[in-house]
Amino acid sequence: MKLLRELFFPLVAVLAAFVLGGIFVWIIGDNPFETYRLLIGSAFSWPDGIGYTLFYATPLIFTGLAVAVAFRCGLLNIGAEGQLYVAAFATAWVGIKFGGTVVDVFGTPVNYSWVTLPAVLLVPLAIVTAIVAGAAWGAIPGVLKARFGSHEVINTIMLNFIAIALVSYFTQYHFKQAGDPILQTVPVGAGVHLPRLGSFIPGLPTRIPLNLAFLFALVACVLVYIFLWRTKWGYAIRATGANPTAAEYGGISTGKQIVLAMAVSGALAGMVAVNEVLGYRYRYYDGFSANYGFTGIAVALLGRNHPVGVLLSALLFGMLIRGGIFVDAFSGKVSKDLVEVLQAIVILFVACEALFRGSFGRFGLLKRSKV
Amino acid sequence: MKFNRPKLPALLLCLAALACSSSCTGAKNEADDPARVRVGIVFDIGGKDDRSFNAAAFEGVKRAERELGVVLRDVEPGNPTSIEPAMRAFAERGYDLVIGVGFAQAPIMEIVAKDYPHINFAIVDGVSQLPNVASLVFKEHQGSYLVGMIAARTTKTGKLGFVGGMDIPLIHRFATGYEEGAKAVNPNISVYRNFVGVTDSAWNNPGKGKELALSQIGKGADVIFTAAGNSGLGAFDAVEQAGKGADGRATHYVIGVDSNQNMVKPGYVLTSMVKRVDNAVYDIVNDVKNKRFQGGVHVFGLDKDGVAFSLDQYNQSLIDPSILQEVEAARQKIIKGEIQVTDAMAK
Numbered sequence: 001m002k003l004l005r006e007l008f009f010p011l012v013a014v015l016a017a018f019v020l021g022g023i024f025v026w027i028i029g030d031n032p033f034e035t036y037r038l039l040i041g042s043a044f045s046w047p048d049g050i051g052y053t054l055f056y057a058t059p060l061i062f063t064g065l066a067v068a069v070a071f072r073c074g075l076l077n078i079g080a081e082g083q084l085y086v087a088a089f090a091t092a093w094v095g096i097k098f099g100g101t102v103v104d105v106f107g108t109p110v111n112y113s114w115v116t117l118p119a120v121l122l123v124p125l126a127i128v129t130a131i132v133a134g135a136a137w138g139a140i141p142g143v144l145k146a147r148f149g150s151h152e153v154i155n156t157i158m159l160n161f162i163a164i165a166l167v168s169y170f171t172q173y174h175f176k177q178a179g180d181p182i183l184q185t186v187p188v189g190a191g192v193h194l195p196r197l198g199s200f201i202p203g204l205p206t207r208i209p210l211n212l213a214f215l216f217a218l219v220a221c222v223l224v225y226i227f228l229w230r231t232k233w234g235y236a237i238r239a240t241g242a243n244p245t246a247a248e249y250g251g252i253s254t255g256k257q258i259v260l261a262m263a264v265s266g267a268l269a270g271m272v273a274v275n276e277v278l279g280y281r282y283r284y285y286d287g288f289s290a291n292y293g294f295t296g297i298a299v300a301l302l303g304r305n306h307p308v309g310v311l312l313s314a315l316l317f318g319m320l321i322r323g324g325i326f327v328d329a330f331s332g333k334v335s336k337d338l339v340e341v342l343q344a345i346v347i348l349f350v351a352c353e354a355l356f357r358g359s360f361g362r363f364g365l366l367k368r369s370k371v
Numbered sequence: 372m373k374f375n376r377p378k379l380p381a382l383l384l385c386l387a388a389l390a391c392s393s394s395c396t397g398a399k400n401e402a403d404d405p406a407r408v409r410v411g412i413v414f415d416i417g418g419k420d421d422r423s424f425n426a427a428a429f430e431g432v433k434r435a436e437r438e439l440g441v442v443l444r445d446v447e448p449g450n451p452t453s454i455e456p457a458m459r460a461f462a463e464r465g466y467d468l469v470i471g472v473g474f475a476q477a478p479i480m481e482i483v484a485k486d487y488p489h490i491n492f493a494i495v496d497g498v499s500q501l502p503n504v505a506s507l508v509f510k511e512h513q514g515s516y517l518v519g520m521i522a523a524r525t526t527k528t529g530k531l532g533f534v535g536g537m538d539i540p541l542i543h544r545f546a547t548g549y550e551e552g553a554k555a556v557n558p559n560i561s562v563y564r565n566f567v568g569v570t571d572s573a574w575n576n577p578g579k580g581k582e583l584a585l586s587q588i589g590k591g592a593d594v595i596f597t598a599a600g601n602s603g604l605g606a607f608d609a610v611e612q613a614g615k616g617a618d619g620r621a622t623h624y625v626i627g628v629d630s631n632q633n634m635v636k637p638g639y640v641l642t643s644m645v646k647r648v649d650n651a652v653y654d655i656v657n658d659v660k661n662k663r664f665q666g667g668v669h670v671f672g673l674d675k676d677g678v679a680f681s682l683d684q685y686n687q688s689l690i691d692p693s694i695l696q697e698v699e700a701a702r703q704k705i706i707k708g709e710i711q712v713t714d715a716m717a718k
Contacts, residue, residue, distance in 0.1 A: 290452040
């Protein structure tokens with residue numbers, strides 16, 4: 001019953017968004033039912049639709065969890081974007097320096113590596129690098145907040161710019177192949193490639209980039225749940241988020257919790273690199289993130305900062321990204337901005353929840369629950 | 372602040388449901404009509420209204436839609452991550468031809484085209500070796516040579532400017548051709564070369580484009596050729612800012628690129644080095660329609676009017692007929708191979 005109550009509001013928000021979005025489609029001059037059939041049909045067709053929907057959902061699960069963990073500590077992590085950029089570059093660096101011989105963009109084999117590690121060592125090393133790099137970048141605003149009290153929203157936003165500029169600089173001047181017109185690093189070694197799920201699931205072609213990282217994302221949901229609700233660290237983080245003064249009074253060092261929460265948050269954001277670099281592009285590619293870090297905020301908000309909610313809302317957003325491309329391409333007049341309109345309305349509805357609590361609360365459908 | 376207005380949201384929902392149910396009359400979706408040739412085009416980040424490169428490609432497919440009766444669907448990706456899904460969307464639906472606009476899409480198309488060997492692909496400005504990909508490339512150096520000649524005949528200071536977008540081999544091809552054309556007229560001429568940047572954003576930074584053009588003007592350049600996408604429009608502003616002389620003619624000129632940009636700032640635009648992307652795209656659609664599509668590299672040079680300089684009512688008075696004769700002679704010589712223009716991309 002508690003779960004139902006929690007789910008009820010986001011569901012209303014999503015439904016309302018679709019209804020309002022339908023009106024927009026109708027005003028633009030297309031048939032809303034056709035458009036939605038296109039949107040949802042293309043997102044759930046087998047195998048391409050489902051494969052891509054899950055693939056697009058994967059980074060959003062990670063960034064959604066990242067934002068949720070920070071939020072449980074009372075922090076708003078707007079810096080997931082920068083954290084995942086740093087992690088992606090660090091991961092690609094490991095793949096380049098330890099991955100062995102690769103075939104470059106002109107088709108000639110080149111070796112950029114110091115040593116060639118076997119896949120059993122290389123893949124875990126690359127994943128750990130992603131986690132550590134993301135955590136380190138996330139911990140910086142945590143330390144600044146804990147030590148100097150400077151606000152994490154400002155710092156994370158600013159660190160996004162620094163991260164993206166820094167990584168582009170290294171890519172352009174040190175890790176790009178001379179003569180390659182595209183801003184990307186040289187490829188990572190084949191040993192560090194994560195297997196695509198198509199190699200295990202019959203009927204799912206391997207051209208669909210859905211890879212092991214999706215399973216990691218599911219595991220991350222479980223781990224985050226255990227961390228937040230079944231460990232003393234999680235308890236301390238939640239206590240700090242709920243009431244820092246009371247937590248301090250109760251013997252919790254809130255400064256430490258803030259740094260820990262930001263580091264965990266950054267580590268989760270960093271896992272996006274595993275999906276993008278090790279599972280999909282096999283190199284660092286400038287502009288690879290379609291604002292995953294920022295969409296993660298919406299995912300966490302809709303998912304009520306709970307791993308289950310984050311998973312569900314990431315799937316919804318993944319579906320919208322997938323379907324949006326088809327709406328853009330095949331509908332008569334509607335562009336893929338419809339998807340952004342839908343996302344925006346969902347967020348708007350979730351954000352003005354209080355308005356709804358008034359009307360539905362009267363019938364006992366919604367009670368104010370803990371954030 | 373406390374909201375307590377129970378009726379408003381409920382009312383909204385009812386209204387929405389009502390409006391939705393009354394709108395069920397829609398035209399049949401032609402996007403999937405298998406009886407007609409279906410073409411999907413994926414634009415570059417600049418979008419189809421950039422008045423330059425993408426606009427030319429859009430012009431071509433629109434003409435094909437009108438004249439050949441093909442079904443046309445387009446996607447403007449907006450960010451680099453949606454280029455591949457957009458191409459795949461068309462391929463998944465079994466479209467007959469998927470066109471990618473811009474060199475940045477070449478490696479992506481390479482991956483997608485491998486997965487769909489029975490579908491035809493075409494890439495503008497990029498090269499792929501796959502049998503089902505037609506690579507539409509242009510001899511920009513030849514067109515640039517001609518506008519370089521015009522610039523050298525027009526300049527009073529003996530100094531020319533070149534503002535490139537991203538510092539890549541393709542843009543060096545424009546610059547080298549331009550310089551050679553100018554030096555063929557007057558070996559003592561000097562050409563200042565500047566590039567807006569080294570990342571994708573270099574195509575979309577008119578402010579920096581204007582700064583570079585102004586600094587070249589400061590150094591004495593009075594004709595500036597741009598090959599910088601949207602950033603090039605900054606150079607147009609720069610020459611306009613430099614103003615007009617006592618005779619009512621502009622003191623500094625700009626040369627446009629890709630599309631005919633003469634009308635962007637009439638009087639200040641000496642000419643435009645046009646790349647007939649529209650013709651190339653139209654031809655490839657026509658080939659698919661007539662079932663004679665061929666993969667491989669399709670080169671468009673001066674001979675097929677793939678590149679040219681534009682002459683219309685906006686710039687007729689700016690170029691002397693004697694210059695035009697001289698340039699036309701050079702054009703014939705290039706076509707015959709008597710003049711070899713250096714291709715900066717050739718290895």
